[in-house]
Amino acid sequence: MHLLNPLTIGAAGLLALIAASLPDPGEPTVIPIAGVVGTFLGAAVARARRLDRTAMREYAEDGGFLGAAVGIALYAASLGAEL
Secondary structure, three states: OOOHHHHHHHHHHHHHHHHHHHOOOOOOOHHHHHHHHHHHHHHHHHOOOOOOHHHHHHHHHHHHHHHHHHHHHHHHHHHHHOO
8 A cells, every 4th residue: 555645745736635535515524524623723723822721612612613604604505506
């Protein structure tokens, strides 16, 4: 089995590899995945700002809700495009 090394495939190859592994927005699994990504990004922003744990929880929760909302919007748009 040949594993791809990100250092040898270049930036364009790495972006193509990441884009190919993203979920199809027409599948409902995009909603929880977007929620998890939003939670992670919210916590990462709070961490970068060196906020306390309470604020970090609030940022993570808000990020999760925002991510899930984006996931729902992507899923609804893909369903609407199929009509």
